[in-house]
Amino acid sequence: MTKTAAHGDLRIAYEVFGPAGGEPLLLISATDAQMVMYPEEFCAGLVAAGFQVVRFDNRDAGLSTHLTGVRAPGPLVAALRPARAPYRLTDMAGDVVAVLDAMGWESAHVAGTSMGGMIAQTVAIDHPGRVRSLTSLSSTPSVRIGTRPPLTVLRAMTALLARPVRSAEEAADREVAIYRLMGSPGYPLDEELVRSIGREAYDRHPPEPEAGLRQRAAVAASGDRRKGLAGLRIPALVIHGDADVMMRPKAGRATAAAIPGARLVTYPGMGHDLPRPLWPSVTEEISRLLRP
Numbered sequence: 001m002t003k004t005a006a007h008g009d010l011r012i013a014y015e016v017f018g019p020a021g022g023e024p025l026l027l028i029s030a031t032d033a034q035m036v037m038y039p040e041e042f043c044a045g046l047v048a049a050g051f052q053v054v055r056f057d058n059r060d061a062g063l064s065t066h067l068t069g070v071r072a073p074g075p076l077v078a079a080l081r082p083a084r085a086p087y088r089l090t091d092m093a094g095d096v097v098a099v100l101d102a103m104g105w106e107s108a109h110v111a112g113t114s115m116g117g118m119i120a121q122t123v124a125i126d127h128p129g130r131v132r133s134l135t136s137l138s139s140t141p142s143v144r145i146g147t148r149p150p151l152t153v154l155r156a157m158t159a160l161l162a163r164p165v166r167s168a169e170e171a172a173d174r175e176v177a178i179y180r181l182m183g184s185p186g187y188p189l190d191e192e193l194v195r196s197i198g199r200e201a202y203d204r205h206p207p208e209p210e211a212g213l214r215q216r217a218a219v220a221a222s223g224d225r226r227k228g229l230a231g232l233r234i235p236a237l238v239i240h241g242d243a244d245v246m247m248r249p250k251a252g253r254a255t256a257a258a259i260p261g262a263r264l265v266t267y268p269g270m271g272h273d274l275p276r277p278l279w280p281s282v283t284e285e286i287s288r289l290l291r292p
Contacts, residue, residue, distance in 0.1 A: 002063060005056075005095075005102035012095045013063035014056035014102070017043040022052030023290060024105045024132075026096065028112030028119050029055070031219070032161060032212040034062035034201045037113070039193065042279050049287045051109070056099050058092060058119070060211035062204050072213040075220035079143065085221035086214050093122040100130055109289060111135035114247060114272065115219055121255075125228035133235040133289040134259070137282075138247050138272050141258045142224040146251025149182075153245050156181055162209060171202035179273060182246045186269015190276050229258040235289045236262035239282060241270025263288075 005012045015035065025046060027038045035055040043053045057064035073084040082088065096119060100108055109132045112120035117139025124131040140146050149157070160178055165171045175198030176191055183189055201207075236259040240252025249266065256264035265285055267278060274282065 003102065005098040007095050007098035010059055010065040010095065010098075012056055012059065012065070012098055014054050014099050016052065016054050016103070018047035018052040020052060022047065023050055024103065024108035025051040025053050025286070026099065026108045026110050027053065027055045028096065028110065028116030029058055029061065030112075030114035030116050030138075031215045032061075032207075033116075034204060036062075036197050036200045036204070039197070042274070045279055045283045046286070049283050050290070051287075054099060054103060054108075056095075058116075058215065059087070059095055060208075060214050062201070064095075066205075066208060066211055067214060068208070068210075070214060072210065072217040074213075075143075075216050078217040078220035082221035082223070085217040088218050089119055089122045089222040090126055092119045092218060093126050096120075096123045097127055097130060106130070107132050109133045109135070109286070111137065111286060112139065113137040113274070114139055115215060117255075118219060118222070118225070121225050121229060122222070124232055124234065125225060128232070128234070131234055133237070134232070135237045135239065135286055135289070136252075136255050137239045137274070138241065138244055138252070139255060140247055140251035141226045141229055141255045143220055143222070144224070145254045146248035147246075148248070149245045153181055157246075161207075161212060165202065165207050168199040168202040171207065172196075172198035174198065175201075182244075182272040184241060184269055184271040184273055184275045185243050187275035187277055193276065226254070226258040229255070230260065232259050237285055237289055238262050238264045239267070239285065240264070241267050241272070243269055244272045246272035
């Protein structure tokens with residue numbers, strides 16, 4: 001069942017897996033992605049490991065509030081003139097806190113992928129008392145580190161995201177095309193799963209290109225987090241694929257180097273996704289944060 005947390009005028013949609021009493025774990029989604037990027041089966045594995053899991057839609061995604069009609073500058077303009085961005089990652093971190101409050105969680109383990117990892121880092125920096133541990137997946141501590149994919153991939157991805165999608169099946173086709181560009185060359189593409197994510201996301205809220213532009217502007221406007229990460233004193237895990245073309249491996253290394261005591265786990269053949277064969281290992285790695 002989808003629930004809603006309030007952050008000012010915004011409504012943040014979230015779902016809960018597992019019984020109360022499990023270790024609280026919040027999953028934060030990537031740019032242009034809804035909470036369904038974390039499949040129910042993946043969440044169930046985390047519940048079996050002892051967590052109560054919450055996944056949620058970032059602002060401008062899924063069933064959460066969309067700032068429809070608000071224009072976003074391009075990433076370069078947002079980086080040079082942060083005030084031009086409609087919001088920043090620190091605002092999105094406030095959405096996370098709103099979900100924690102709605103759950104009645106004083107603190108939680110926080111994990112995020114790509115932009116979600118950047119938001120997770122920002123929550124840990126801005127709200128240190130609310131974060132028990134930090135897991136940063138396929139992410140970076142700075143928009144300047146490891147964020148330049150090959151030009152051919154960038155052009156193809158830009159074209160895919162700009163293409164109108166008019167049905168759930170078209171959304172499924174596009175999702176497969178995106179995963180073929182950025183996914184894990186060391187693992188077979190789980191096309192059935194990817195198609196189901198695309199269909200479900202379309203049925204929840206059809207793609208809105210301007211929403212993704214606003215999220216990207218937030219990333220570009222939010223600067224370098226390494227100084228803030230250096231002050232963290234919580235268990236931290238950094239997971240990255242050595243075949244990630246969207247967020248180069250050096251981004252993961254830089255994240256781990258910035259956080260005192262962080263553990264870096266690099267998976268051979270993993271790209272900018274989370275292939276099903278790695279779910280048990282990723283779950284185990286996150287669970288290790290519970291054991292001093």
